[in-house]
Amino acid sequence: MEFVGWILVIACFIISFIGLVYPIIPGVLFLLGGFLVYGLFFSFTELSWWFWASEIIFVVILFGADTVANAFGIKKFGGSNAGMWGSTIGLLIGPFVIPVAGILAGPFLGAVIAELIVERRTFGEAVKSGVGSLVGFLASTFAKAVIQIVMIVVFFIAI
Template sequence: MLITAWIIVILLFIIGMIGAVYPIFPGAVAIFAAFFVYGWMVSFEPFGIWFWVIQSTIFVGLIVADYAVSALGVKRFGGNKASVIGSMIGLIVGPFVIPIVGLIVGPFLGAVIGELIIGTEAKQAFRAGLGALIGLLSSVVVKLVLQALMIVLFFIWVL
């Protein structure tokens, strides 16, 4: 049972880290779920109140950062609500239309198309797309760091 638990926990950690880059995977949710899998299959004993407070705070921070950092990138480059919505749609649709490359092209094109739909000049629409791309890349870096921190803290508490 212990080996099975560790295999599931490690797989959830891997899925979580992939999810930081590839939005189809559940990211932080998978990492958080790994804590419960470990608790149910091995023991909740190593986890005290501070473990859950710290991990929950990081988890909520990840969810907020995921949307806020991306939106901030668009806003900083002069985009508006249409480009934020377009970049989010592009982030979801892009990887399906153009596997892997769609992760980068999708948000960029989504923001540009969103701006063009509302009548923004092409040059400004392109700037908003660039902001969406920078916001996405910044968001990925933040997610990777925070999710890695969650995993490291898990091992500190368990080992």
């Protein structure tokens, strides 16, 4: 039964990293799910209050990193709130419309389209905002990957 428990924990961790590139998958929930699966199969006693407190802080930082990086990328490149919303919508729809490249093309196209239609920007300004959304997405993905790795390391230290 231990083997099954570890397989499920590791599967949750892997799915959490898949959630970095497919935002429709709630990666952080799978990460927390891996911790809960460990507790159910083995024991919650090793997962002390400091462990849960630190993991909750990391979850808050994860959500913050996502929002801040996207907003910073778009604003730094001259984008608007419409560009941020377009980027977010493109991020959710892109991977399904364009299976492999959609994860990058979605936020870019979403920001460009929103800037052109809602803000009535020139094509050059809209593309610049799209590049900003792409930079923000990549920075956010990198930051979230690092934070998730730290969360897993803290888990293994705790057990």
